[in-house]
Amino acid sequence: MTEIKAVVFDIGNVLIEWQPERFFDSVIGADRRRAMFATIDLHGMNDRVDRGETFYDVIVETAARYPDWHDEVMIWHDRWIEMAAPEIPHSVRLLRALRAKGVPVFALTNFGIQTFEIAEPVYPFLTEFDRRYVSGHMGVIKPEPTIYEMVEADCGLPPESLLFADDRIDNLHAAAARGWRTHLFDGPQGWADRLVTEGLLTKGEAQ
Incomplete structure (x- = not known):
């Protein structure tokens, strides 16, 4: 060999x-997190960043597209390092x-x-x-x-x-x-x- x-x-x-669902459970609660992830393809959003699109721009665009979830989506940007842990x-x-x-x-x-x-x-x-x-x-x-x-x-x-x-x-x-x-x-x-x-x-x- x-x-x-x-x-x-x-x-x-x-x-x-890397457990975004676990992180959001701790921040907004499991029920609200499940609803959020069911409404928005957040992993698909993250794939765009992983392909080289600008992190801030992708998150802001997604937050604008889902105004009912705007603040929660922005958490993905503002507290990202807490999600990528430990x-x-x-x-x-x-x-x-x-x-x-x-x-x-x-x-x-x-x-x-x-x-x-x-x-x-x-x-x-x-x-x-x-x-x-x-x-x-x-x-x-x-x-x-x-x-x-x-x-x-x-x-x-x-x-x-x-x-x-x-x-x-x-x-x-x-x-x-x-x-x-x-x-x-x-x-x-x-x-x-x-x-x-x-x-x-x-x-x-x-x-």
Whole structure:
């Protein structure tokens, strides 16, 4: 089997928790949140930001389109960093352990240009990747095949030498279709165990 040449991390729900519904439940209550998310395609709105549209402009436009929900939609902009929280400490330790071993570590993430800039000073580990593939800058999001092609072209590594962790199965299926090795992230311990199984970290290093 081809040697793993790089480990690729998704960010949302792998290194940083991303649960907008949970956040809005805490702010406006579960019943009102359910009504809001049923009325407005907020994840679709966020996809526009992840494709590279300007964060503020997209949120303001959406808020204007739904005046009954204007203030709640603006929370997505004004309190975004509270939604993208907290970090997942064990995953951050794994990122740093891999780098300490000399294993190249990449980020491949659906993330907006401005939102990534907001997150960087709050989460310093976002600056620690060997290569960062941020959808907002690339103009394409996972699981569209083009984004994986762009990663391959940039890093120059064979697809089968990349090990990719993501919490969404559709993103992994798209990567696997190109030959990438994949791991469905459902918690940091399972990811740690996979890295040990692959011989990239020892059990002690993966704690």
